[in-house]
Structures are given as C-alpha cells and as structure tokens.
Amino acid sequence: MTDSTAAARRYSRDHAQRFQDELFELLRFPSLSADPAHADDVRRTAEWLAEHLRELGAQNVAVMPTAGHPVVYGEWLGAGPDKPTVLVYGHYDVVPAAIEDGWDTPPFDPVVLDGRIYARGATDDKGQLFIHLKAFESCLQTGDGPPVNVKFLLEGEEEVSSPNLRPFIEVNPDLLAADVCIISDSSMPTIDRPAILQSLRGMTYVEVTVEGPHDDLHSGFYGGAVDNPALALVNILSKLHNPDHSIAVPGFYDDVAKLTDTERAEIAKTAMSAEELLAATGTPAPWGEAAYTIRERVSARPTLEINGLLSGWTGPGPKTIIPARAMAKLSSRLVANQDPHKIYELLKEYIESIAPPTVRVSVNLLTTGEPALIDFTIPEMQAAVRAYEKGWGATPTFTRGGGSIPIVADIVSLLNMPVVMMGYGLDTDGLHGTNEHFSIEMFQRGIETAIVYLDELAHLER
C-alpha cells in the first residue's frame, strides 16, 4: 500500500462523523422514482449530489436531463492520461416507503440505532454510492490525490429498471469512456465474508388487468351469472406455475443456461441453509424447485412472482360487490441467456391463451432488464480481490446475484468495459422492505476498500 493510500484511509476515519452527517442529508430526500408525485424530490436529490460533487472538487459536474429522472455526472481527470480511468456507477433513487408500511421510524428521517443507519435507501443505494464520493474526497485531500482518473455516473431510475440510462449511454460514449466500471449496489452474508458479484438476474415486469362488468356490481343481483374479474384473475395466476414450482409458461426455460458442475461448486461456497433462509425472511418453510439448492434458486434460476394484487373492496368491513376489474403486477427474474422481451411475448401469449371469454384481459409491459455475467479471471476482478484483502481484511468470494441491475449488461456491451460489483451491504439490510438499514462499520470499511481499489487499479499492467 502506498503512503498516499494510507493517508487517504486515515483521512476517512478522521472525518467519519461528518461523512455520516452528509449521508443523512442525502437520505432525507424521498427520491421515489416510481411515483410521479415525487419527481421534484428526485430532481432535488440530483441537484444536491451535483453540488456535493462540485464541493469535493469534481469537474464538469452536471445534472443531465433524460426522458425521465436526470443523471448526475462529474469527473476528475487529474491523474493524467497515462493512468486508468474508473467509472463509478450508483443510483440515488429509492423504492417507495411509508411509516404506515410498518417502519419503526420514519423512512426518510434517518436515525442511528445499534451502529446502524435506518432509512429508505440507506444500503440501496445512497449509502453505497456515497462510499465512492467519500473515497474520492479522502484521496483528493491527502497525498498526491487519486491515483486514477474518476468519473461519476449517478442515475435516478434504477428502481424502475433504468428505462432512460441505456439511451443516455448510447449518446454519451466519449463522456463515459473508462477502463473499468465500479458498482457498489449489492451485499454480503456477514461482515467477514465479502463478495464480488459475478452475475445479475434480468427482469420482465408486467401488469395484468382483467375487466368484466362496466362498473362494480351488487353481488346479490348478479352473483352467479357474471364472471368475477378477481376470480378470473386468480384462475389465470394459479396456472403460471407447475405443481413442482417451476414456471408453466411454454418456452420460458428454452434459453436458460444450464449450470455446470463447476459452476454449482462455486455457488455452493456461498450456500444458504434452510435455517438461514427462514431466519432472514420469517417464511414458515423453504419453497421452490427441489432440484436446485436454495442459493441456486435465488441466483441462477429464473422466477415469476406476483408483486401486487388489487381488486374491489379492500377497506375495513364487508362490501358485497362483484368488482369491475382486477389487477396483478408480475415480474420475472431472468438468468443468462434469457431475453426479457421474448419472455414478455411468451407470458402475454400464454396468459391470453388461458383467459376465459367471460372477461377482457390485457398484459402490459412495465420494464425489462437484461441478465449479466462477468468473467472473474480478468485483472480488474482480481485487483478487487486484493483490495478486499488489504482494505476490508478478508478474501471475497465471487457470487451470483439474484437481484437486477439492468444497466450492468448495457455498460459491458455499449461501453466495452468490465463491471466490477463490490457490494458493501449485508444480505439482512432489509432493502426494499421496512426498516432498511446500513451498518456504519461497513460504510467505513467500504470507503477504505474503495480507496485501496483505486490504488490497485493504478498499478495494473496495462
């Protein structure tokens, strides 16, 4: 480790409380990308990040418009053209959260409890993206500054599957040109078992709508002679899976890459036991394809989930109606080499084929995302292993992720660079649920590991 790196790490420890205070400011923005009512909050979050990058010393900082929420860009090219350039990707948008959902504290009023920061976005992804801003600051304020050039690409639509980031990348290839992309938007099982993500699942997300009567009907007057859209919907949804829990949509598995024995052995290194699954989720029993281990099911196998259901009367007490309509949100997590658009067509075709003539059914695509797979033998991935060993204090494993960061596949293919996914969260951080949190110790270790990784990248053979 160079003296500069040691100095930067020391700086990050000396300024830990201020770093945390600044993160709290970022966490207070309810930057819900899915809800149009929060568009201004998303924009204000972008403006705060841009201002912060400027204060840190980044140049060419801009809040760049897209067809949706803006991208925040900033760069520091002071290491010079002989040094590699790192593109840091992160997202500042979050999924919805409200105290009524069952949070113990208001989700946009961060608090520290038992060494953890509780807030929506604490781990996904505001806390993790902030690690790279603070690593950058720590390098710039000490020694000779960052040993590599750094570019920041911070988006506001990751939680709605980044519909406008691919177009943004397509028109800005020079601006975003770099040697390697770093993303911290993932997690490890425990603090002593860091992980580098090797793959991500893709996604096809649809909304199914079933319509029957033109209005809600009095169930006494028409009950028995009119198909109930809620009943038609549940009948359709009940045919999406086979009794063995595999997916019943014809052709769904056609392009799924079969797991080799070697791959299964690698996945087994991060095995999840039934006990661990039950403890982490509270579910009464494991579920899924018996031929696959739990870890395989949640990372190397595709899924089809019901994410939401809505029909008729859902308030207190009874209301005796036949609902006019029923709605389901469905999403499929995809693995290499499934094509999200092809899966949408298969799903739509299948649902339409099993829909009864007594209702009207529509299947609308909400978002898609490509699955991704990164070769872990490349120098940039191996440098990350060393960064964890020196900066974190443990050797990481390469893992397959069950989640989706749709832009990873796009960065690899459009910008022609490897993506190294060094996640600093814990599997138990509760992201997307209630009481999402982020460990302060992991925030600190993350900053130091990120500092070391810049140093490792600066010394790679080019």
Added chain:
Amino acid sequence: MTDSTAAARRYSRDHAQRFQDELFELLRFPSLSADPAHADDVRRTAEWLAEHLRELGAQNVAVMPTAGHPVVYGEWLGAGPDKPTVLVYGHYDVVPAAIEDGWDTPPFDPVVLDGRIYARGATDDKGQLFIHLKAFESCLQTGDGPPVNVKFLLEGEEEVSSPNLRPFIEVNPDLLAADVCIISDSSMPTIDRPAILQSLRGMTYVEVTVEGPHDDLHSGFYGGAVDNPALALVNILSKLHNPDHSIAVPGFYDDVAKLTDTERAEIAKTAMSAEELLAATGTPAPWGEAAYTIRERVSARPTLEINGLLSGWTGPGPKTIIPARAMAKLSSRLVANQDPHKIYELLKEYIESIAPPTVRVSVNLLTTGEPALIDFTIPEMQAAVRAYEKGWGATPTFTRGGGSIPIVADIVSLLNMPVVMMGYGLDTDGLHGTNEHFSIEMFQRGIETAIVYLDELAHLER
C-alpha cells in the same frame, strides 16, 4: 279507494318538490356504516331522521344506541287499538362511494339529471325508506289521518349485515310489536313491471389472510426460494370453484332446497335473457351453472364471490417485492335452507385443508345473514298486489331476490309477523356501484302505492 286515500295521494303530488328537497338533505350525509371514520356521519344521519319524524308528528321518537350504529324509532298509534299496526323497516346507512371510483358527480352531493336523482343511497335505501315517511305525512295531513297505526324502525347497519339489529329486536319485542312489516329496499326490472320480493339470499362474508415473510422481501434476493403469499392466495382461491362454476367446498350444497318445477315456472315469469344481462352489466358473456337459468342463478342458487383482493405493491410503476401478506374478501350468497355459520365452518375447513405449509393462512368471519322465504298466498301479500294495481297502475309479480336483507329472517322469526317487501327501485339503479340513482317518478308512485297499501291493510279481515 277511500276519500282519505285520494286526498293523501293528492297531497303527496302537491308537495313533491319539497319532498325531493328533503330527500336531498338526507342523501348529503355520507353515512358509510363500514368505515369507522364515518361513525359521526352515521350518527348525524340518525339524528336528522329522528328530528324529521318528530316534525312529521311521530311520537316516542328516539335515536336508540346499539353496540354499533344507532336505530331510529318513531311511532304513531292514532288509528287506535282496533286497527292493525304496520312496522316500516328501512336503513339509512350506505356502502362506500368516492368520486375517484368513477362517479360523474360527487356521490354525496345529489343532482337531478333526466328525471333521476344521482347520489349514493338514492335508491338503496334512503330514497325508498323516505317514501314511507312521506306516505305517513300525506295521510296525517289529510282526511282522517293514517288508517292504521305506524311504527318506524330505521337502522344504520344494513350494509354491514345488521350485526346489532337482531339483539335490538330481541330486547324490544313489545316496542316493535305489529301485524305486518313493510320493507322497501328492492327493485323491479322496468317501471311497468312492479315486483314483490318473496325470498332473499343469506350471506357468509369472510376475510382470508395469507402471511409469509415477516416483511416484504426483495424479490431478487429471495425470489425462487420463498413462497409468495399472493401466489399462495391465488392458488387457494382458484380451488373454490369447479370447472362447471359450481362451488368446490365440500358440503356446501348439502342444505340447498331443490327447486320444484312449479317454483321454476314462477321464476321463469321474470326471466332475464343473456342480452339483458349483458346490457345491464357490460360483462362480455354470461357465466355460471349451465343447469340453471340466469334468473335462477342470481336468486335461487348460492354463490361464492371474491369481493376484494389486496397484496404488495399496487401503486404506479413496478416494485420488485415478494409481499409479506395477501388478503381476499369473500362472500357467499346463501339460499334456503343453508345456515350461514355452517357455511363459514365448511369454508374455513376447506381453505385450511388446501393451504400449503409454506405460508400461514387465516379465515375470519366478518358477517352472516340468514336466507328468507315468505308465503305469497297470505292476505298481507295479496293486499300488496292490490295496492300496486291501484297505486302504481300495474299488477306485480312475486320474485326471488338475489340480494340479502339479513334482518328479514329475524323479523319473521323473532317478531312473528310477515314481511312484505315492496321495492320501488329499478334493477338498473346502479346501487353499490358508481352513479347510483333513483327515478323521481318512481319515488312519487312509490309514495302513492304506500298510501294505498295502508288503506288496503286497514280493510283486511282480522
């Protein structure tokens, strides 16, 4: 027809505009009995009705508390002990309504359009109960006054299946003692085809809850290895019906009275064609048990409907969660001689028997109501036929109702009197849906028919 009756009818026509203005006052109360937030509105409605009864000349008027919403009572015994006493039942509560549901006008701000009053409760049941208040006023202000004694029993919990009215009747048998009960809370197919209800369906209403993980889970991290409560719920609900649309709950049909050929012939007099069903509801095609006509399906056969579904994310855009829970509201319309509590037990037992061990399922009873059947050969029913012929201008048919007025069975058994159900609404009034309305002409004809019926009852052989 006596001179008194003719005078009362004339009075009702002369004061039609004021009667309508008063009804508008009643319709402006959002007396939603299902929603605790509207409890004060329900109470204010009761107080308005009590005050109005006092102004009309009723005695012993009281807003009488129950364990839920209050009962409004009032009486006029001026006809003397030699004359029969009529108990008028009506309900002043309504089902929920909001402009956001798709109403063309605010549901609690009544308007007249094309001779119809649009408002929640216009036909069910504020407009219909008000007919009897105005018939009473018209008799009292003309000739010798009402030819029979009159008692009013107006409740505020019909739309939540009258949980507290049976106990109220049980402790007040003397107060409510009468010779016949009149209820106007039903409808006819067209204005020239009046109908007297001969039967009503009962009800068992339950809420099914499926719980899995302790919190909503990120579907990427756990999707594939955890049962999805929404999926478990739809699988359960998809097993409630057989492919022939009959109900799959074992024992469900055990106590259903089989229809005789005579009964089927009577029902056929009010046959509903597929075209009429489609035009009235907007449903794309008829549905139900092939062995029964449409009218039989909606009146003489039991049903099992999904009234509401809720799980996970139902707002705009995607949210990639495995929901922690899923909920369905289910209700069964029952026919003679089904027992609502037995049906609840059968339903609960069946659902629990098909629930998978990967989730926790509960089935909770919300309300019940007994089915009812009235003999149409009795004098009070035949007097109603004559009242329609003289007051309405058409001969009524006896029909079986698909809806539920749970208290009818209780009045028959606890107070030992026949219940004559003379409905003044139209099947197309849209009750329980959006844009509920009530014809002003039917409001007027209803008042005059009610006046004539009192006269017919006064002249029955006793």
